[in-house]
Amino acid sequence: MRTATARLSEVLYAFTSSAASNGSAFGGFTGNTTWYNVVLALAMLIGRYLPMIFVLALAGSLAAQRPGVVTVGTLRTYSPLFIGLLVSTILIVVGLEFFPALALGPLAEGVH
Numbered sequence: 001m002r003t004a005t006a007r008l009s010e011v012l013y014a015f016t017s018s019a020a021s022n023g024s025a026f027g028g029f030t031g032n033t034t035w036y037n038v039v040l041a042l043a044m045l046i047g048r049y050l051p052m053i054f055v056l057a058l059a060g061s062l063a064a065q066r067p068g069v070v071t072v073g074t075l076r077t078y079s080p081l082f083i084g085l086l087v088s089t090i091l092i093v094v095g096l097e098f099f100p101a102l103a104l105g106p107l108a109e110g111v112h
Helices: 004-019 034-064 080-104 106-111
Strands: none
Touching: 004 034
């Protein structure tokens, strides 16, 4: 018999997966009931369309704004400084995302 935490994990994964529009679930999860079909379908709709509505609302509010005054301290998006800052930020964020997997995976096996 499965424990309550195992059942909670199965239900949590089913809802998370449905909200991400994936729709997968654990093998032991019996979600083919009317309740789960309706609630997981609602989770799919909310998970798919609510972020779109928020992004469109944000885009509308940004489009309605007037451009700011350009001064000496304005960082122009076409300058080499902006491009360098953007590329270095992307490299740092990507490096911080993949470093733990590299440290715990092949590098840890190589230490053995």
